[in-house]
Amino acid sequence: MAKQLLLVRHGKSDWGNLDLKDFDRPLNKRGKENAPEMAERLINKGFKIDLILSSPAKRAKSTAKFFAEAYQIDQIQFEESIYEANTTALLKVVNDLNNGADHIVMFGHNPGFTDFANELCDADIYNIPTAGMVLISFPFDSWQMVSKGTGELVFFDYPKNSDEV
Numbered sequence: 190m191a192k193q194l195l196l197v198r199h200g201k202s203d204w205g206n207l208d209l210k211d212f213d214r215p216l217n218k219r220g221k222e223n224a225p226e227m228a229e230r231l232i233n234k235g236f237k238i239d240l241i242l243s244s245p246a247k248r249a250k251s252t253a254k255f256f257a258e259a260y261q262i263d264q265i266q267f268e269e270s271i272y273e274a275n276t277t278a279l280l281k282v283v284n285d286l287n288n289g290a291d292h293i294v295m296f297g298h299n300p301g302f303t304d305f306a307n308e309l310c311d312a313d314i315y316n317i318p319t320a321g322m323v324l325i326s327f328p329f330d331s332w333q334m335v336s337k338g339t340g341e342l343v344f345f346d347y348p349k350n351s352d353e354v
Contacts, residue, residue: 192327192335193343194283194309195236195294196302197256199249200224201319212272216251223320223348224252228259230346231322238262239290242282244271244297252320253296271297279305286332310340321347 200220216224238260243253245267253265270278279301286293299317306312306323317323325340 190291190330192329192332193236193292194325194327194335194340195231195238195292196306196317196323196325197227197252197294197296198299198302198317198319198321199244199246199252199296200255202248212246214246214248216248220248220252220319221255224255225259227320227322227346227348228256231256232259234344236324237292238294240287240293241265242268242271242286242293242295244274245269246272246298249296249298253294256294256296271295273298274301276301276305276308280308280336283335284333288331288333306342306345308337309335310338310342312342312345314345317345318347318349321345 200216200223202214202220203217241253241257241262243249243265257265268282270282303314303317306314306317310325312323323345324343326343327335327340
C-alpha cells in the first residue's frame with residue numbers, strides 16, 4: 190500500500206506574552222479558528238488518518254488536538270525531534286515510522302516543514318503558511334524507503350486558499 194504523509198504547520202501562534210519561551214507559545218484566536226476549519230477540509234477530501242504525530246511544542250500540540258477531535262482519534266504521538274527540526278531530522282522521523290500506518294499526519298514548524306516538503310517532492314512551495322497542509326504520497330509500502338525526491342505532491346492547502354487545489 191502506498192504511503193501518504195500529510196505535513197501540517199501549526200496554527201497561528203500568540204506573541205502576546207513575550208516572557209513565554211518559544212516552545213510554550215499558545216495558538217491565538219485565528220489559530221484556534223483555522224485548525225478546525227482545515228481539519229474539516231481534510232475530512233471533506235476523504236482523507237483517512239492512521240497516526241497523528243506532533244511536535245510537543247504547545248502550538249503544534251493544540252493544532253494536532255483539533256484534528257484529532259475532528260477525526261475522533263484519541264491518541265497523538267509526540268516526537269521531540271520534530272521541534273526545530275531540519276530536513277535531515279524530519280526524514281529520520283519519517284524513516285522510523287511504523288509501516289502498519291499508511292496515512293500519517295505530522296504537525297510541526299517552519300522553516301523545516303517547507304524545506305522538507307520541497308525536498309521530498311518537487312513541490313516548489315515558497316512557504317507553508319500557519320495551519321497549511323501539504324499531502325505527499327510515496328509509491329512504497331515502507332517508510333524506510335522515503336528519501337529526497339521520492340514523493341509526489343497530492344495537494345497543498347492553507348486557510349486563505351479559497352480556490353482549493
